[in-house]
Amino acid sequence: MRKIQMVDTKNQYLAIKNEVDTAIQSVLDTAAYINGKAVQDFTAHLAQYLQVNHVIPCANGTDALQIAMMALGLKPGDEVITPSFTYIATTEVVALLGLTPVFVDVDPVTYCMDITSLKNAITPKTKAIVPVHLYGHAAPMEEILKIAEEHHIWVIEDNAQAIGCDYTFSNGVTKKTGTMGHIGATSFYPSKNLGAFGDGGALCTNDKTLADKMTMIANHGQSARYYHDVVGCNSRLDSIQAAVLDIKLKKLDSYNAARQKVAQYYTNAFASFSQIITPAIQKYSTHVFHQYTMQLQGVDRESFIQHLASKEVPCMIYYPVPGHMQKMFGDNTHAHLKLEVTNALTPVVCSLPIHTEMEEDQLAYIVEAVKSFIQKS
Numbered sequence: 056m057r058k059i060q061m062v063d064t065k066n067q068y069l070a071i072k073n074e075v076d077t078a079i080q081s082v083l084d085t086a087a088y089i090n091g092k093a094v095q096d097f098t099a100h101l102a103q104y105l106q107v108n109h110v111i112p113c114a115n116g117t118d119a120l121q122i123a124m125m126a127l128g129l130k131p132g133d134e135v136i137t138p139s140f141t142y143i144a145t146t147e148v149v150a151l152l153g154l155t156p157v158f159v160d161v162d163p164v165t166y167c168m169d170i171t172s173l174k175n176a177i178t179p180k181t182k183a184i185v186p187v188h189l190y191g192h193a194a195p196m197e198e199i200l201k202i203a204e205e206h207h208i209w210v211i212e213d214n215a216q217a218i219g220c221d222y223t224f225s226n227g228v229t230k231k232t233g234t235m236g237h238i239g240a241t242s243f244y245p246s247k248n249l250g251a252f253g254d255g256g257a258l259c260t261n262d263k264t265l266a267d268k269m270t271m272i273a274n275h276g277q278s279a280r281y282y283h284d285v286v287g288c289n290s291r292l293d294s295i296q297a298a299v300l301d302i303k304l305k306k307l308d309s310y311n312a313a314r315q316k317v318a319q320y321y322t323n324a325f326a327s328f329s330q331i332i333t334p335a336i337q338k339y340s341t342h343v344f345h346q347y348t349m350q351l352q353g354v355d356r357e358s359f360i361q362h363l364a365s366k367e368v369p370c371m372i373y374y375p376v377p378g379h380m381q382k383m384f385g386d387n388t389h390a391h392l393k394l395e396v397t398n399a400l401t402p403v404v405c406s407l408p409i410h411t412e413m414e415e416d417q418l419a420y421i422v423e424a425v426k427s428f429i430q431k432s
């Protein structure tokens with residue numbers, strides 16, 4: 056049996072080595088390392104895939120979120136609502152720009168933004184909502200968009216974990232996550248569902264004005280060469296990453312299907328165990344399983360992890376400290392918040408290995424390792 060890993064980017068590469076090597080070589084041959092044809096091609100293909108008018112490439116997913124907030128012209132004192140139960144990047148950029156992060160709770164079933172908590176958090180200062188499609192499942196966008204529209208608030212989707220996921224509205228219209236709000240931000244970090252061989256990110260929007268602003272901001276606020284109209288940053292996707300991503304984009308749906316198969320295997324295997332709550336899929340969303348995150352009930356998580364480790368089965372806690380408890384936001388600034396679901400989930404979540412290259416014998420082995428602990432406890 057192959058060594059089990061949380062992600063296996065090496066074997067994913069080997070499966071497409073010839074294609075990828077040729078594409079990288081062609082970038083080297085043209086020496087157009089920055090803004091080469093590969094970047095334009097990939098960007099156009101991604102726009103087509105997402106069915107969105109504009110895709111703006113950038114250096115990583117965190118930059119994408121930052122550029123989005125800069126393009127919306129948010130000012131210090133403006134409040135931005137994000138879930139606390141997410142990767143820190145979502146909220147970090149809010150603080151970095153001098154905006155005020157407002158943490159809300161998540162739904163215990165989807166792990167995504169809770170609607171009641173969102174409604175309660177809105178004030179006259181609220182300027183943006185950043186829902187996160189956590190672990191690969193869509194946030195309840197229809198309700199979020201409705202609330203945002205009522206209050207004239209911007210919506211930036213953090214789609215770093217859910218590229219390829221479909222959301223279906225109550226009228227039957229289906230859209231890709233990241234394309235429903237005013238702006239969508241995504242990441243091509245190597246372990247993401249569409250992963251580069253280094254850092255990468257992108258923004259998407261159907262709004263031409265925002266697209267132009269974001270393009271300008273990502274390029275030093277430049278309107279014409281050496282004419283800088285606004286304060287921007289330097290955030291580029293390089294040509295080699297774009298060439299790799301263009302190949303992998305064609306395989307994204309099959310990659311996501313491979314993840315779904317792994318998830319189904321786990322979910323079937325754990326169905327009869329009351330100690331394990333397996334991930335749910337709402338009827339409005341597909342699930343592209345960036346992570347397979349379960350909740351452990353009445354199980355000592357530390358011992359469980361040690362047990363798996365002793366059998367060389369890795370697992371991870373996403374995330375051990377919720378945003379509102381992080382020291383970076385100042386001691387106890389947010390610690391008083393009653394984010395009951397977030398606080399209850401944090402000590403019980405546990406994510407099992409999931410990626411596109413998992414083999415049946417590995418899955419069987421992982422399931423046995425989990426069961427051997429659960430049955431004892």
Ligand SMILES: *Cc1c(COP(=O)(O)O)cnc(C)c1O
Pocket residue numbers: 115116117118141142144145187213215216241242243244254255256
């Ligand atoms: C990975 C991730 C990001 C940041 O992406 P980087 O490319 O690592 O900067 C932002 N939000 C979420 C939810 C993520 O998982």
